Amino acid sequence: MLVEKVASLSNERNSRLAKATGSITNDVLNVETLRAFEKIKSEDGSDFVIELIDLFLEGTPQRIQAIREAAFEKEWGLLKHIAHTIKGSSSTLGLHRVAQVCRELEATSLSSSDAVGGLVRALESRFVEAREALMAERKRRLQ
Amino acid sequence: MSGFQIRFKEPTPNRVLIADDDPVMTHMLATILKQQQCEAVVANDGREAYRILQSDSRFRAAILDMSMPFLEGLDIIHYMRSERRLRRIPIMMITAEQNIKLMTNSFSAGATAFLPKPFTPEQLESAVRLLIGSQNRRRGN
Numbered sequence: 001m002l003v004e005k006v007a008s009l010s011n012e013r014n015s016r017l018a019k020a021t022g023s024i025t026n027d028v029l030n031v032e033t034l035r036a037f038e039k040i041k042s043e044d045g046s047d048f049v050i051e052l053i054d055l056f057l058e059g060t061p062q063r064i065q066a067i068r069e070a071a072f073e074k075e076w077g078l079l080k081h082i083a084h085t086i087k088g089s090s091s092t093l094g095l096h097r098v099a100q101v102c103r104e105l106e107a108t109s110l111s112s113s114d115a116v117g118g119l120v121r122a123l124e125s126r127f128v129e130a131r132e133a134l135m136a137e138r139k140r141r142l143q
Numbered sequence: 144m145s146g147f148q149i150r151f152k153e154p155t156p157n158r159v160l161i162a163d164d165d166p167v168m169t170h171m172l173a174t175i176l177k178q179q180q181c182e183a184v185v186a187n188d189g190r191e192a193y194r195i196l197q198s199d200s201r202f203r204a205a206i207l208d209m210s211m212p213f214l215e216g217l218d219i220i221h222y223m224r225s226e227r228r229l230r231r232i233p234i235m236m237i238t239a240e241q242n243i244k245l246m247t248n249s250f251s252a253g254a255t256a257f258l259p260k261p262f263t264p265e266q267l268e269s270a271v272r273l274l275i276g277s278q279n280r281r282r283g284n
Contacts, residue, residue, distance in 0.1 A: 084210050
């Protein structure tokens, strides 16, 4: 029973990973955009794309947390600045959905707390999708 | 003794200042610069870049993000163009803004090159190559 449950979870996870590199790839992550950075060689010979993935995944959760706090404190200038920073790296790495929400956060009038709250939540879920797609690509590169 | 003096031209430094608060960008730029045999000096915000430039002018070029905490890229350009010892350093501005006016403002302030995000590795590499080559061309090396 337990084995079946674990197998089912594993299949579900594998299917999600397959989706991350397959059908949803163009929407969440444009892998061609990301893989184009393969041509840049790291000094120590390690995989440059993995280095970029790791840096993005390391820094972005803190930035999203800072956006959440800025929204709570109504520090709109700071909020827009952080959204702008995430937009730059996410669009360069091919994470268009993350970049799109950041663009909306930058463009919103910020007068409505509900609208900002909705966009911050959208950014959180777009980041979760992006992380899954990036982790799948990372795993693929390590194989 | 005559007052004749020989002054040797200083070699072009191989150091490039990068000012950006995004570690993904600074890592990309630093790696590309190393490929071009240049050393990257990284500032994580505009204030840090300003502090470095106050005491150090031995840079072959500077790559500045437009939007940074404390001091923006444009502020740094204005500072560099107002200081004689920094005036000749070529500057590239990088920005995720889609506003053409920012490009005009950057060139008016004294930027040498402008690279909008997102960019491909080819665009980044050729922009960096042109930038670090521009001081050689100016000096006639």
